[in-house]
Each structure stands twice: as structure tokens, then as C-alpha cells.
Amino acid sequence: MTHMTPTTRAAVVLGVAVALTAGLAVAPARAHAAPVDPSSTSVAASPTTASSPPARSSKSAERAIAAFTSRGDRGSTGAPVSPDPASTSVPTVTTPAAVSQTIRTTPTTTLFRGGLYVDPAGEAARAATTLTSEGRTAEAAAARTISKQPVATWLGSWLTDAQLVKKIDGTVAAAEKVGATPLFVTYNIPNRDCGSHSAGGSADNAAYLRWNSLVASRLAGHRVVVVVEPDALTLISNCPEQTSGREATIASAVATLADAGVPAYLDAGNSNWVPPQTMAARLKAAGVDRARGFATNVSNYYPVESERAYAEKVSQATGGARYVIDTSRNGRGWKGTWCNAPGAGLGVVPSVQTGTTKLDALLWIKTPGASDGECNGGPAAGKWHASYAVQLVANRATG
Template sequence: MAPHHATLVAVSAAVIALSSALLLGGPAGAANTAKPLTVAQIQAAKPSTLYPGGLAVHPDTKAASVYAGLVKAKKTTEAAAIKKISSQPVALWLGDWYSDAQLKTVVAKSLASAEKAKRTPTFVTYAIPDRDCGDYSAGGLTADEYGTWNQTIATALKGHRATVIVEPDALAMISNCPGTASVRLPLIKAAVTDFAAAGVTTYIDAGNSHWVDPAVMADRLEQAGIAEARGFSTNVSNFYPTADEKAYGLTVSKLTGGSHFVIDTSRNGQGWKGTWCNPTGAGLGVTPRVASGRSKVDALLWIKTPGASDGTCNGGPTAGTWWQKYALALVKQRAK
């Protein structure tokens, strides 16, 4: 079965109110509010230009909330383990679980936090119609709703330095439910156009190295508007080794005019463990970092939230739900 994934599908008022004191510290970088870059500027820029100051830690994440609770309960061992997740810059997923008002608030708060720290935030859009082809992460907006929803995000990000990963699995899943292609390809292309107009650095998700043939994926990326994006993302919510993903990415890059790409290393520290869904033995991968710019790899990111369940498989809770036992195992078995 092809890999699917989910993110935390709700953020409680208590989490949203959590202090941003848990933000990752570090040296100040360039401010990340600026005149929007053109598509040509984004495509020609060095990674350091697109991620001024480095990667931002979003405020009010579930991992941060859990860490704060463990500290308050004086569970020092568990708190120290969860801090290895909560202190890292993990992408913030935006989906149909937020109302329009909540969406604007969450994005604005994350941008304000990132700009205070002089770092660059990463967001994920995840509301494509017929999401996950009805599997564990089923849901999404209607085709009519999707365009307006995406424009709301693009408008909120305009004038800010930010990165967006567009619709994990959406292109790869066309192999599983081919009837979705006629709807999702133009929707993603329109979304990329909106982000490009807002000057946002955009990566369209391209599955992973063991899913769709590179030539097939390159064709889908072209139809989905990669000509207006910075590039694509690989291995989101999956476990394949970084070397596999880099080789796959370089092949797809050559087939798409030299596109750049990012790799999700959030849970690939122990490599492939035989299943995409809550595998036993998985571990955190290398910590997120911006690349030097000497290759087409722009960054190694934590796009999937480590500790969020893939679904009701291998003993896991509902997709996107925080699973403490699994989070602790990921830390214990992290890449050394």
C-alpha cells in the first residue's frame, strides 16, 4: 500500500495560548519581512536567501504543550526526551480542521513568532479534495472551497519570508485513485500560482523514492505548476534513508528543469522498517537544517510531526493524534 499521513488535526485553545518562550534560540539572522520575491528570484536564490536566519520553531505545538505538561508534573526523564522534538523547527500543518478565522490567527501568530526570532517558518497545506483517497487521513475541502482557502493562506503570507509544502501525497496518490487527477492537478497549479504571486517559497510534494516512477512524477509536477514553484518535497511522513531520497530527488530535478527540493528527515533515522504506518523501530532523523546550496537539496526538514500517529495501525490512535509512547520510541531510536 502507498504511504499516507496525517498531522495533528486540532489545536486546543490552551495550546494556542501557550507562551512562545519555548522557541528555539540562536543567532539573529536577516529579517524575514520583505518585498515579495518574483518567481525568477525564488528559483535563482541560494537556500540561505530563502530561509533568512534559519528555520523557525512554531509556537504552540502539541509537542511543546506536552513538554510543558511533563515539566510541570516533574517527569524530568520524559520531558527531556520530548524536548528533543519540541525544541526543533517542525512544519506547521494547515488543513480543513481550522475555520477561516482560526487559520488566519494561527498563521499570523507563527509569522510573528518567527520574525521576532528572525527565522523562517515552514507551513504545509493539507486540504485537497478527497484527501488520502479516503484512507486514514481522509477529508479535505470541496473543489469550490479549496481555491478560496488557499488564497487566504497566500494573502496571510504575502510580504513575509516563509516556505510552504503543498499537499503531501496528493500527486503520488493519483496512482491509487486516478480519478482525482482531473480535479487536483489544476487545483494544485492554481495554489502554486497564488503562492508565487505572494512571493512565497513553494515546494510541491512528490511522494518518495519508492512510490512513483520519477518520469511519471515529473510529468505530474509539470501539470501541477512546478514552473512557478521553487521545487518539490520528498519523503514526507515516511522513513526512507536520506541517500535514497536525494538520488530520487536529483533524478526528478533533472526531469523538471533543475528544480530544487527538500527532504523530510523527521523519522528516517533508522531507515525503512517495512511499513509506512507507525512502524516499530523507527527513529528521529538528523535535525532540520538549511543546506549549503552546493546541490539541488535546499534543506533537510522535519515536515511530519514526530509523535503524531499515522493512523489506527500497529497499535496507533487515530491519524494525527499525539502518541506519547511512539514519540518516546522515536527519540530513543534517533539517528546518532
């Protein structure tokens, strides 16, 4: 925490201690951002049906304060708690406004302290193991190359509530063990992807906000970063009949994350989709003032400089919101199509930025090698596309 007097800091810490003890409350897209099932080869589009697990085990005020004050260095030390199948409620968390303010002002060196987390059991690593066992040497090598970089962990309706809790808790615990910062993506908005390759999401807004509250409850008290709902705001231009009222829903989800002390970046499309002023208006309606900022180029191919120019305009129109850029597949620039684009290559490796612009980080938000859908020879959205991963590695950016 920065820019606070000792008295203010003490008040914030005490408030978060109470919040961590209490739990978390329910607040009132396209296929190129495909979900990934971490435990199987298929992606389910149906809503989650498992009962909501409880919040983490209660701590004394002293332990909660100690966990919060050390979060900037190593995160909470609390062990993951298994979900209770009999539980049907998500408890309430209330945190001071000062905590939300630090989401906007914390330096990137603090926000991403310890560097970005590389998951040794991520999608690419699992693919490499499978391909090696099948004797597919070249494809295994490509997957292994991708697995060495920090890639976001996607969360959505292909996970039951119990699986969701296990995935979040396991990833957070592993990242904290090595002192790194994990990146998550929420991808469960109703009518996700306007019914295209990655169709699905929660059954309705109420179910989505309950799901988002569960996510926030597991992330509360830990040093993490979240990208919120790729394509959700941009697709308002494509299918307004399916996305009516979406800004308010996202604003409620972002407020819940902010109340849990979780820095969020709302997806803002890319430099060749929605005009900056239009996107800025949507971001404002979707609660960007409570978030860290916004993300661009998720699962797309536009060069960093194009995205930076676009993002700076959006930032200015949103009062200086910060941003991140997805470089996972932009090493060869835009190739004329968004779906498993032929000729695409890996972009520059993820890195945290400390310059004078509003750019926080270059990230691999899309999982390189995961299919966008059944297009250009790809398998279903979210499945590993082994030959495409080989192409991405072969065409990767240099320098």
C-alpha cells in the same frame, strides 16, 4: 532579492507595494501525513465554514516598499490583523513576474535567512507540558527533545478560517521577532488521503482554492516557506477516481502562492513510490515551474541518500527544480510499513544546505510524535502518540 538591476528592482518593489495594498484573489494522504489540531485533541475532517477574513490592513506605498525591501533580513513588520467575521471576500493581489522568478533563483542562505524557526508553542512543546503535569516524566522528556527542533506548522480543515488566520499570523509574527524562517504545510486538498486515516479536506476544488488564497494572503510579504499538499500527486496512482483533475487544481494553488511571493515545494512522494519520470510529469502539470521546487519523503522513513538519488532524477526531468527532504523519522531507514512504523527513529536534525546539488534543506516536515492513524497501537491521526515519541527519540540517528 538578487540578480536584478536597480531599475528592475525598483519596478518589482513598486509592483509588490501595490500588491500588498490590494490583497489576494481567488485563483480559477495518506494518513502518514496526518493533520494536527493545535488547540484540541481531535481532528475534524469537515470543510471550513467560517467567513473569509480580510487581507491585512492597507499600508501606504512607502510603507509597503519598505516592508518588501527588508523582507530578506527580517520580514514584514506589519502586525497581524484579526479576521472580520462579516467579510465574505478575499481581495486581489497581482505581483510582477520578476518576483516569481526570484523564487526559483534565490540562494538558500537568503531563502532561509536567520535559520529555521523553532516554535516554542508547537505540538511537541504542548505535549511536553501536558505530560509533565500528568507526571509522565519519560514521555514528557521525549516530547521536549522533539520540541527543540524546527518542525513544520500544518494547516488544514481542522482550523476554521478565523483559527487559520490566527495560527498563520501568530507563527509569522513570532518567527519574525527572532529573525527566523517558518515552514508551513498546506493539507486541505479535496478527497485528502483517498479516504484513509487522514481523510477530509475541502468540500470541492473551488472551496480549496478559496482556502489557499486565504493562506497566501496571510503569508504575502513575509519570509516563509510552504510545502504543498503531501501525497496529493502521488495518490493519483492509488485512487484516480477521486483525484481527477488534481494537477490543475494544485497548479492554480501554486500560482496563487507564487503571485504572493511565497516559495512553495510541491510534494513528490518518495523514492519507493512513483517513478521519477512519472512524478516529474505530474509536477510539471501541477505548476512546479512557478514553485521553488518539490519535497520528498514527507512523513516517511527512507534514507537521505536514497531520497537524494531519486530527487536528483526528478529535478533533472523538471528542468532543474530544487528540492527538500523530510528527515523527521528516517533515522533507522524504512521499516516495512508507513503507519507508525515500529523501530523507527528521528533522522538528522533540520539544516539548510549550501552545496552544489539541487538540495535546499533537510527538514522535519512531519511532526515526529504525531500519530499516523489507528495502526500499530496509535491513536487517531494527528493526536500525540506519547509512547511512539519515546521510541523515535531512543532510536534517533547520531552524528
